[in-house]
Amino acid sequence: MYIINYIKTVFSTVRSMLVGMRRTGYYFTHHKEIITEQYPDNRDTLKMADRFKGEVVMPHDEKNEHRCTGCTACELACPNGTIKVITKFDITPEGKKKKAIDKLVYHLELCTMCNLCIVACPSDAIKMAQTFEHSVFDRNELTKVLNNPGSKIMDGVE
Amino acid sequence: MYRTTEIISDGTKNPPLEGGEAGDFIINVGPQHPATHGVLHLVITLNGETIKKVEPHLGYIHRSIEKMCESLTYRQFIYVTSRMDYLSSHINNHACAMCVEKGMQIEVPARARVIRILMDELTRIASHELWLGAMAMDLGAFTPFFHTFREREMINEIMEDTCGARLTMNYMVPGGVMQDIHPDFQRKVKDFVKQFQRKIGEMDEIVTGNTIFQNRMKGVGIITREDAISFGCTGPVSRGSGVSSDTRKLFPYEGYENIEFDEVIETGCDSFARYMIRIREMQQSIRIIEQLIDNIPEGDFQAKTKAVLKLPKGDFFQRVETARGQFGVYIVSEGGTTPYRIKFRSPGFSNLSILDHIARGSKIGDLVAMMGTLDLVIPDIDR
């Protein structure tokens, strides 16, 4: 009995090995199964998912106007202190003082892409961009000002 | 052997550990070691190849998330929990969201609940796929790692489409989910299910059926039923010892009670039983996904909630079943906008504590197999 078991073990072992080798051999000969993406080479054709959270940006229209009212909802929503809203007071044509943003400072190095600021924004002034190549040589470059210089708030956004 | 003994017995250079004897062969596995998948530090006392004692040293990646959460609001603290068990980040977020909902008594819309379950199960599959590859790599077979990553990549793409991130999604918010599912979601999930069912058989050929694999895992790391319960093991680790511990069945949440699936239980108590549990659990997850993917109810994906969440005074506990076991969130509230104290009951922490118990008397190679089937994720242990 021992001998029969012994021979059985040898054969089942060899069989299981061959089954595994058949599968790896299949992949060795079938190069169509390869799914590698050659990243820096396919940069032109690479399309990120449209909801991909790469960094926070503030879209401006062609008249260099944005939708940010400076309400600091994003600043409050942020868990890491990534966003800092610096406000100023504009003089409207009627001569009234109106609160507006001077700078919206965004620390990319602190951001965890949690999307809470985007959800919190009441006027849809900021959104997530799909860029992802954020490496820079100097850490200071990661601190960004989101509103363009000289930009104004869009008409009709309160 | 004189060098090794000399250094160990020399108290100034390398003091013997408590309970150690001069002449013990002590090896540091970790904090940087290929088998620990992170910064786990195990001090192993050896007698030849046989392990006499395993002593885990933790804290290399401890970020004190519990303390951090004390200064974050109930909306903000959820994203931090993705960084604990990063392989089942959805499920961690889910637990936190549910705990806040329990305190606030928010009714979650049916659509959001189904989306949450779908995401949970996809995460579970992704986590088990990674575990399968990593465990095969621990045992010395490099190929399955890449094969399992092919399927995991499909899940990651689904996550990327809907949640905007691949690993730390922060998709669950109190009251529902952050965004509605992507229009392609259902099609892609069905593609994935098809691909998964076509390819899971290959793992049987390369891994499960292989005699070397079976010999490496069978009879290794025996956890008896009593030990599994006493050491607080949950998830596949305890179910491999015949304990019915699936939180989805014991304390159903989020509508799991209405879904047909089997709790996978094996009675082998060894590494191979734990291995089979995870393989079969993936198939159960596929079963859940197949039931739900065509039946996502219409409606809101998020309940209307107040801008500022304030939990009433009291303590709230919510547990879920992650890929690694029972994950619990315990919030103590004083009525403010931030929690007074948060405790995360992480499955990896309890599962790790049994390692010393089961590793004694086995070989170094066995230790790797045991750590593989305990499925330790170090940030989950350290928090």
Add this chain to the structure above:
Amino acid sequence: MFSLADISKTIDTWLRLHLNDTWTLVVEMVIAGVSVIGLFAVLGLVLVIMERKVSAWIQIRLGPNRVGPKGMFQSLADTVKLLVKEGLTPDGADKFLFNLAPLIAIVVAMLLMAPIAFAKNFQLWDMNIGVLYITAVSSIMVISVLMAGWASNNKYSLLGAMRSGAQIVSYELSAGLSIIAIVILTGSLSFNEIVQSQADGWWIFKGHIPVIIAFVIFIIAATAETNRAPFDLAEAESELTAGFHTEYSGMKFALFFLAEYVNVFIVCAIGATLFLGGWMPFHIGHWDAFNHVMDFIPSSMWFFGKTFFLIFLIMWFRWTFPRLRIDQLLNLEWKYLLPISMFNILLVTAMAILKWHF
């Protein structure tokens, strides 16, 4: 027809024209030494890129594809990197032994090259005890591994070296026994005669099942002796980080690396010589036309083709199977391979006495 033997003969006659016998011998030895080193370098480069490509294709990857066409020069770039890297010697290490170990590894690999018949009438040294010489010299390999593990003063290295010692010593038994199977059939220890005896058919075809069993055992034992997966316990990446060469870096590591691949080549060359007919072309009975076509392929091509087929087989093992545990490894040898090969020797002896083979 391209033939290595012709080239060597031409060089020999030319040298004898211009120099006396002693100087001819000296110059020829230098040429042989340089060619062996050259072969080493080429083998290292080719086998590394081959391993990386094989593993990549098995793992549904592309593999190296940046340096040169299809990444063919990747291993060249790696060699340059290893050459310019600093070769550290740890503080607590036994410096002499630590630096000696990789040299021994590479010298042993070079010595093993001597009796191998690369092509028809092309052999460095046709000694009459070639097989014995190979089995004897290859045992020295374990000394270098033990030396490296011991001298590193690292616990991982020591464990790896001890494992390696246990492993190589035990697997040498069954490797030797399966080689003896062919020696019994041939009745000679000389590689040249072994190849000549296969002129009418390779041993694997005309030796029936016992020789096939011997061949399988030889391949398994050869994989184990060269410390390759599934028997890479001496390195055991996930257990002992890198085993006996944990502390090695730069060129010293490269020498171990090179020695590993050259050893793979050598055991596969021996396997090809003993079981697959060495440089003998593939002949079928009396199909003269077919046999003639086969003869037209240079004998060196046959030799390298067979060797690389076996190398591919060993690489295929490596990228399919998990590692064994140390006790299972020894079980496999002492409980399975050794009894089977001993029994097999009986069969082969009976076969040789009764002339059952073709």
Add this chain to the structure above:
Amino acid sequence: MTNEELKTTITGLLADASFEEGGEFLTVNVEAGAWKIFASHLRYDESLQFDFLTFCTGIDWKTHLTMVYHLDSYTYHHNIVVKVKLDAAKPEVETVSDIWQTANFHEREVYELFGVNFLHHPDLRLLILEDGWEGRNPLRKDFEDPVNMIKL
């Protein structure tokens, strides 16, 4: 067992046990001195059999500390929360790591994060923090670390 039945059984075991109302789980307040005996009752009593310690942790209430134990029973699938009030200056409680082995690690964690001294613990050493942190307990409310804590 339902919460009501549990309540009666537990009152039978521990006469001066007080219950907290309103929570999801049945919550029992126990004195530090009575905890060990009560714990072994919870674990070994035939009708209770709380064999699974989900977690135990501490809460710093500034005036005092509270140990919270969440217990489950795999046999009867009921659960209970036990709270033990400790002195803030000298927090001490008996270990339960001999009853539930998992408490070994959990108590070591509480020991270093809250400074609770578990009497008769087999291996009460720092688990997460590095050497030299004895006596400084990061999860206490009064803990200050100007170097490692970043205030936003």
